[in-house]
Amino acid sequence: MKKTSKSQAASPAPKKAATGRPTASPRKSSERTSRTEAESRARAVPPAMAAEEQADAFERAMRLFHARDYAGARNIFETAAKGPVAAMAHTARVHARMCEMRLSQAQPQLETADDHYNYAVGLINMRRLADAEKHLTKALEIYPNADHLHYALALTRGLQGDFEGAHRHMKRAIDIQPRNRALARNDPDFAELIQRGSLRELLYP
Numbered sequence: 458m459k460k461t462s463k464s465q466a467a468s469p470a471p472k473k474a475a476t477g478r479p480t481a482s483p484r485k486s487s488e489r490t491s492r493t494e495a496e497s498r499a500r501a502v503p504p505a506m507a508a509e510e511q512a513d514a515f516e517r518a519m520r521l522f523h524a525r526d527y528a529g530a531r532n533i534f535e536t537a538a539k540g541p542v543a544a545m546a547h548t549a550r551v552h553a554r555m556c557e558m559r560l561s562q563a564q565p566q567l568e569t570a571d572d573h574y575n576y577a578v579g580l581i582n583m584r585r586l587a588d589a590e591k592h593l594t595k596a597l598e599i600y601p602n603a604d605h606l607h608y609a610l611a612l613t614r615g616l617q618g619d620f621e622g623a624h625r626h627m628k629r630a631i632d633i634q635p636r637n638r639a640l641a642r643n644d645p646d647f648a649e650l651i652q653r654g655s656l657r658e659l660l661y662p
Contacts, residue, residue: 511540531556604633620654
């Protein structure tokens with residue numbers, strides 16, 4: 458049998474790192490790097506809403522709330538509730554629920570065209586124009602040839618910047634009842650609208 462030499466029998470022991478500490482595995486090192494990068498990205502992303510924007514939204518919602526525009530206030534309170542200031546967000550959520558309750562309690566029972574018309578007039582005075590238009594449209598479905606409904610819709614459309622719609626409904630109101638031309642000329646609500654769009658040509662032929 459052939460003998461094994463000493464140099465072949467004993468293999469050298471593995472050397473330790475110069476520091477005397479075991480080096481980190483590539484997997485753990487990459488995990489730490491990923492966590493660090495994720496934290497850096499999270500700090501770099503700004504909040505969805507700044508505190509100043511939240512405060513501004515809350516103030517606007519409170520003004521609408523005190524003006525009893527609960528539908529408009531509720532929507533803005535819900536926006537403010539998403540802001541970074543926790544106390545303000547909580548108060549905004551509370552007020553949004555209050556708006557919901559008042560809206561459900563204040564919902565009128567509207568059946569006739571006059572019911573919808575009278576309710577719409579109140580909404581126009583509050584400048585809740587989109588809601589007013591819905592009720593006037595419902596009233597027209599019941600009573601399509603009511604000149605006062607077309608007259609009110611002309612005002613509602615005009616105040617929303619729809620001058621073509623305002624012209625169309627005013628023309629229909631005058632066709633049904635010609636005295637609406639003189640009425641609109643002396644109506645303060647139409648004073649500014651007459652200066653814009655084609656209403657002036659219709660009212661002053």
